[in-house]
Amino acid sequence: MTPSARVQAAIEILDTVIASARDDGPPADSIVQRYFKTRRYAGSKDRRAVRELVFRAIRRAGERPQSGRAAMLGLAHDDPVLGAMFDGAPHGPEPISEDEAIAQAASIPAWVKDRLSAHAGEGEWPALLERAPLDLRVNVARAAREEMLRRFEGAEPTRLSPWGLRLPADSRVDDRDEFKDGLVEVQDEGSQLIALACRPGDGLIALDLCAGAGGKALALAAAAPGMKIIASDTHRARLSQLPDRAARAGAVIETRLLNGGQEAAQMADLEGACDIVLVDAPCSGSGTWRRNPEGRWRLTSDRLDRLVSVQQRLLDLGAPLVKPGGVLVYATCSIIEAEGAGQAQGFLGRHSSWVAQDVPFDGGRSDGPGRLLTPAHDRTDGFFIARFARPC
Numbered sequence: 001m002t003p004s005a006r007v008q009a010a011i012e013i014l015d016t017v018i019a020s021a022r023d024d025g026p027p028a029d030s031i032v033q034r035y036f037k038t039r040r041y042a043g044s045k046d047r048r049a050v051r052e053l054v055f056r057a058i059r060r061a062g063e064r065p066q067s068g069r070a071a072m073l074g075l076a077h078d079d080p081v082l083g084a085m086f087d088g089a090p091h092g093p094e095p096i097s098e099d100e101a102i103a104q105a106a107s108i109p110a111w112v113k114d115r116l117s118a119h120a121g122e123g124e125w126p127a128l129l130e131r132a133p134l135d136l137r138v139n140v141a142r143a144a145r146e147e148m149l150r151r152f153e154g155a156e157p158t159r160l161s162p163w164g165l166r167l168p169a170d171s172r173v174d175d176r177d178e179f180k181d182g183l184v185e186v187q188d189e190g191s192q193l194i195a196l197a198c199r200p201g202d203g204l205i206a207l208d209l210c211a212g213a214g215g216k217a218l219a220l221a222a223a224a225p226g227m228k229i230i231a232s233d234t235h236r237a238r239l240s241q242l243p244d245r246a247a248r249a250g251a252v253i254e255t256r257l258l259n260g261g262q263e264a265a266q267m268a269d270l271e272g273a274c275d276i277v278l279v280d281a282p283c284s285g286s287g288t289w290r291r292n293p294e295g296r297w298r299l300t301s302d303r304l305d306r307l308v309s310v311q312q313r314l315l316d317l318g319a320p321l322v323k324p325g326g327v328l329v330y331a332t333c334s335i336i337e338a339e340g341a342g343q344a345q346g347f348l349g350r351h352s353s354w355v356a357q358d359v360p361f362d363g364g365r366s367d368g369p370g371r372l373l374t375p376a377h378d379r380t381d382g383f384f385i386a387r388f389a390r391p392c
């Protein structure tokens, strides 16, 4: 492909990414992959270059652009070499006309700025969009971190999680035997800390209420193989990935598929029975924009309000399942106040006998009754984590 044909390809992909963000469709990464499946003429260098252009354009645009061309014009505005490729050559983009508007570069959508935690001030915004490293969690039930550090060239131990290895951005591990044999899982250090915040222990009963494909449940199982873990979710496709992942890790995890609206009835047998209930709630994902930068284009104020009320409902659903003396751990991969400290304050207001406890790891900063991790401060994805103890 010529350089300008690569720009045109990036524009076409961005058109699809923009529509997908608007309509809640697939993520940018899979759109890029799908685009090249039907264009076998593109070599690996072309694919890499186009992908790079697509993600640079996404990172530059805080708000959802009008079109792929508008997104790419923004990038071309900052980069004259790219601008020169809008020359009307065959397979390339049309020349730039004088009346085409150029959007300002922005890290985050304007409407979100006032909604962020006070810790996530303007100085932290660039880090929200920086390329993230690849973190692995060692399955400590089956392997020692020291041994895995020796096996993965260039790996460093994570600073806050005792289970993690950090590899450079763009590292690949899915073809490694250690991954296939369940000795390591891909998991951001911040996610590992959520499992740590649960204080897993053999002999306890833990419910991972919003288990998804089981990232946290697997971390809990690795830390305490003798703990009974129940993983539930309303999303069949996500939860159905867990049994295979658990088998690979040598973990035993019970799964329970929930029907939205009937969760309490389906959980009646667990009332007052769990030592740990983890509510890793659906959220804006604002703490993970460095991995999914087009997530900024998916979020709207209405969607945020809906998420906040789902989080509240899930917290109130989880609370009665905790046994006296047990804990409810609440987490979101968000740096938005209403999904973090605001939500935690609300919980304590509705459950006045419960007590907030500090989380058992260093790092992050106190944020209301919980702790906030941010990419700039902690070099993890952004997370809010709180622990609430039920009185005996």
Ligand SMILES: C[S@@+](CC[C@H](N)C(=O)[O-])C[C@H]1O[C@@H](n2cnc3c(N)ncnc32)[C@H](O)[C@@H]1O
Pocket: 209, 210, 211, 212, 213, 214, 215, 216, 217, 232, 233, 234, 235, 238, 258, 260, 261, 263, 280, 281, 282, 283, 314
């Ligand atoms: C942040 S994700 C969980 C990620 C997962 N814990 C992990 O570590 O990979 C939130 C999950 O909440 C689930 N969810 C949404 N509504 C739910 C409900 N009413 N009951 C249980 N899970 C729900 C979503 O399907 C989604 O998988």
